[in-house]
Amino acid sequence: MLQIGITGGIGSGKSVVCRLFQTLGVPVYDSDARAKWVMAHNPQLRDELRATFGPETFDAQGLLNRTYLAQVAFPDPVHLARLNALVHPHVGQDFAGWAAARRTEGHTYVLKEAALLYESGAYRQLDRIITVFAPLEIRQARVLRRDPHRTPDDIQNIMGKQLSEEEKRQRANYVLLNDDQHLLIPQVLELDQAFCRLAG
Numbered sequence: 001m002l003q004i005g006i007t008g009g010i011g012s013g014k015s016v017v018c019r020l021f022q023t024l025g026v027p028v029y030d031s032d033a034r035a036k037w038v039m040a041h042n043p044q045l046r047d048e049l050r051a052t053f054g055p056e057t058f059d060a061q062g063l064l065n066r067t068y069l070a071q072v073a074f075p076d077p078v079h080l081a082r083l084n085a086l087v088h089p090h091v092g093q094d095f096a097g098w099a100a101a102r103r104t105e106g107h108t109y110v111l112k113e114a115a116l117l118y119e120s121g122a123y124r125q126l127d128r129i130i131t132v133f134a135p136l137e138i139r140q141a142r143v144l145r146r147d148p149h150r151t152p153d154d155i156q157n158i159m160g161k162q163l164s165e166e167e168k169r170q171r172a173n174y175v176l177l178n179d180d181q182h183l184l185i186p187q188v189l190e191l192d193q194a195f196c197r198l199a200g
């Protein structure tokens with residue numbers, strides 16, 4: 001079973017592309033969502049997060065306070081590096097378990113969706129990488145529509161914490177254009193066929 005990574009900067013359209021692959025029956029691992037799940041449910045990680053970022057990390061109901069954590073971590077490289085160092089190994093383990101279960105189900109390939117595939121080192125465990133590309137202005141406009149609580153400055157700041165699109169494009173095996181000029185579905189079908197051929 002092939003393990004394919006899919007990355008791209010904030011607002012590039014990774015989740016939209018993954019939904020198209022899911023309609024073809026391809027299992028998709030959503031690293032952002034799973035990161036939040038392990039942060040909420042792994043007792044050791046919860047303790048480490050609370051010790052590092054303070055009691056506000058979880059609210060009165062014990063739920064992860066994402067707004068607080070985003071405000072603390074995104075503007076400060078030291079805090080963000082700490083958060084990444086705490087969370088990413090758990091996501092790596094969680095993915096390994098998830099992929100093993102998909103393998104027993106007999107899938108040809110699976111996708112791992114993550115904004116930080118290169119930054120986290122996760123790309124090393126993957127057979128091929130797709131980068132979803134969209135120009136910066138389009139990504140910013142999409143995120144402002146999707147996340148009304150974020151300002152243009154917040155988005156710029158998050159973009160600054162991610163590898164440049166140019167570098168992601170250069171390092172990827174496949175680039176999928178989601179720039180309002182190219183149709184997505186034909187590109188997804190072409191990649192699906194390529195992965196099926198590759199898996200033999």
Ligand SMILES: CC(C)(COP(=O)(O)OP(=O)(O)OC[C@H]1O[C@@H](n2cnc3c(N)ncnc32)[C@H](O)[C@@H]1O)[C@@H](O)C(=O)NCCC(=O)NCCS
Nearest residue numbers: 010011031032035066069070073087114115116158161162
């Ligand atoms: C700080 C948190 C709680 C903020 O949650 P919130 O719902 O406000 O934002 P969301 O998760 O939707 O992220 C917003 C954008 O920032 C990107 N992003 C998330 N974490 C990071 C990070 N560590 N570095 C750079 N960009 C990031 C996302 O991919 C997305 O494009 C959350 O982003 C988080 O837990 N991040 C650490 C885990 C992580 O690295 N996840 C990404 C891949 S595993």
Ligand SMILES: Nc1ncnc2c1ncn2[C@@H]1O[C@H](COP(=O)(O)OP(=O)(O)OP(=O)(O)O)[C@@H](O)[C@H]1O
Nearest residue numbers: 008009010011012013014015016115142143146178
């Ligand atoms: N081709 C498109 N046409 C119109 N809207 C789009 C298109 N692609 C993405 N969008 C919209 O743009 C927003 C960002 O897309 P999406 O959530 O898939 O990005 P993402 O790369 O997963 O972002 P993040 O890294 O922030 O999770 C969403 O609201 C989505 O519906």
